[in-house]
Amino acid sequence: MKYVIFAIITFLLGPVASMAQRPPSLSSPEVHADNRITFKYFSKKAQKVMVSGEFLTAPQAMIRDTSSIWSVTVGPVKPDIYPYAFTVDSVQLADPSNTQIFTNERFKRSIVEIPGKTPLVHSLQNVPHGKISYRYYQSKTLGTTRQMLVYTPPGFKPNGTKKYPVLYLIHGGSDTEETWTKVGRANFIADNLISQGKAIEMIIVMPYGNVRPAPMADFTKDVVSDIIPFVESNYPVLTDSKHRAIAGFSVGGGQTLNIGLTNTDKFAYICSYAPYTATEEFQKNFSNYAPDANKINSQLKLFTISVGTDDFLYESVKKNIAMFEDKKIRVKSYIVLGGHTWMNCKQYLATTLQEIFKN
C-alpha cells in the first residue's frame, strides 16, 4: 500500500513534471514463462493501437481497458530477440516503457527478448563478461571526431604480454555504432562462445559506418587509415593480416566486401552477412573485377557470405557469390532460413566467431 502511494506521488510529482502529461509507469513488454508476451501502452486519446514485430505475421490490435491502458498478449513466440513497434493511430513509435531501443537513424523501435528454457547464444549468461568501451578517435579522412565501440574479452589485460586478434564489425544501413551491441548482442555472443571454448579471445571493434555526405568509399579509407591505427596504438593487438578480420551486415556487409577484398594484405578473414551491394563503390570495385585469384586465395584464410532464403537480398547475394566463384575466389556460402533480420544476423556472427583466427 505504501508502495502504491509512493508510486502515485512519483506519478504526480515526477521529475519531468515540467513537460507534464507523464504517463503511468507500465511494465511493457512482459515476457511470460510460456513464451507469450504482453505489450502495454497508455493513451486516453488514441482510436487504435497496434503492435507489429518480426515475431508476428501481421500487426495485432491492442485493447483499451477502463484506465486507458491498451494491451495485448501474443504468442507463444520462438525464443529470440526481436524488434517491435507500436502504431498509435497513424504513428509508429518505440514502446515508451521499454529502455531496450533499436539504435537507428531513421526509426525508433524497441527490442524484446524471449529467453526460452535453454540459454541462447546471445543471452546474458552467468559467465565471465567482457567489457564494451565507448571510444573517440580522430578521423583524418573525415575531419571529425567519431565514436566507436570496442569489446575486450573477459580477463583482458591492456598492458599484459598477451596480444589479441581483432574483428572489425560493421552495422547495417541506417544503424549506428551501438546497433551491434544493443540489438546484435555481439558482446554476449562473444562472452558465451569464449567461455565455452568455441571462440578464441579477441577484440571486436564496432565503428560507425555511415560517412554521408562523404562518399561511401571514404569509410574504406577511414577504416584503413584512421580506425586500424587507433586500435593498434591503443590496444595490445596482433597486427598481421592473419589476426585481423572484417565482418558486417547489410550495407555493412557490402562495406565488408569493399574493404576486405581491396585489402587482402590486411584482412585474412572476410565475413559478409546479407550484403547490400547496389552501391557505387561496389560497382567500381567489382563490375570489372579481374583479381589474381591464386594470390587472394592464398592470402585469405576464410571468406564467407551468409544470407537467408527469405532475405529480400537473397537473389542479389546469390549473384554476388556466383560472381566471386566465377572469378575463382574461394568463397564459403552459408544459405540459411530466415530473412533480412537481426535474428539471422546474430546467428551469422555466432557462426563466424567460431571460425575466425583458428587457422
Next chain:
Amino acid sequence: MKYVIFAIITFLLGPVASMAQRPPSLSSPEVHADNRITFKYFSKKAQKVMVSGEFLTAPQAMIRDTSSIWSVTVGPVKPDIYPYAFTVDSVQLADPSNTQIFTNERFKRSIVEIPGKTPLVHSLQNVPHGKISYRYYQSKTLGTTRQMLVYTPPGFKPNGTKKYPVLYLIHGGSDTEETWTKVGRANFIADNLISQGKAIEMIIVMPYGNVRPAPMADFTKDVVSDIIPFVESNYPVLTDSKHRAIAGFSVGGGQTLNIGLTNTDKFAYICSYAPYTATEEFQKNFSNYAPDANKINSQLKLFTISVGTDDFLYESVKKNIAMFEDKKIRVKSYIVLGGHTWMNCKQYLATTLQEIFKN
C-alpha cells in the same frame, strides 16, 4: 545526381523492407549557425504535428509541405543540450531521425545540442578523451546481474601505480544507467574539466539506481555491498572515504542523501542535486534524525545540495537544507536559476567535479 539515385534505391530496398512503410531519410534536428533549430517529421496521415522542448515556452506547430514533410524552425535558442519530443496528433514520441535519445524508462525523447560560439563544458572538444565502459556485476543484494557504466579518465592505466578517487553518480527517477552520459554528458564534462586542470583525474561510476520491485533502500545495500567492492576489485582506486564521493539527481539526489549520510565513514563527499525526498527511505532515515554533527562534520569534506529556483522541488529542497542546518550538519547550498532539468543538472555536476577530492 548519382547520390540522389542511390538514396532513392536505399529507400526502396532499405534493409528493413520487411517492415515496410519506411520513411524517407530526414536530417532532423538541424542546428543553424545562428542557433535556430529546424525539426522535421514525415507523415502522410497526421492531422497535427507539434514539437515541444525545454527551450520552448509552449509547443510549436510544424507545417506540412507537399511531400508530407512537417517542419518548423525555432529560436535562436540559448546554447545548451535540451530534451525535446514530437506530438503527432495525440502521440508523443522521440524524433525518428535523431539517434540521440533521452534514455528513460517511461518516455522516449530526443536530445538536441546547440553548440554556440564558445565550447560549453559538456561539449565534445578537441581534448584527450576518457573512456566509458559498460560493465556487468553480480548483485548479491538484488540477486541479478546488473549493468553499470564506468568512466575512466584520459591516460588511465588499469595496471599502473597511480590509484584514482571514485565518484558514484546516480541518475534520476525513471532514468537508466546511461542517462548520465547520454543526456548529462558526464564524460565530456570530466574530459573538459580535467584537460583544463579544473578537476582532478577520477573514475566515475554510474550504476542503475532503480531496484523496484525491491524496496528503494536495497539500492543503498547494493552500492555498499556490491558496487563498491566490484569497482575496488576491478579498478586501481583509493579506498578511503576521502577518495570516495557520491552524487545524484532528483530521485538519485535523494538516494545520494540516504546512501551518503548513513555511510559518512565511506563517503567524504556528498553532492545532492535537486533531491526528491518524498520516499519511505528518506522518511525512515531523517524524520527522527539525531546525528552526531561534530563527528559527521569532521568526516565530511564536502556536503552540497543544489537546486534551481524554478525547480518544482525548490520548496522541498529548501526544507531539506534547513533540516540539515537545524541538525548542525555543515551543508553548502547552491541555489541557482532554472528548473528541474538536465541543463541544470549538468551545471551541478560541472561545479561538483571542480570541488571534490581537493581537500
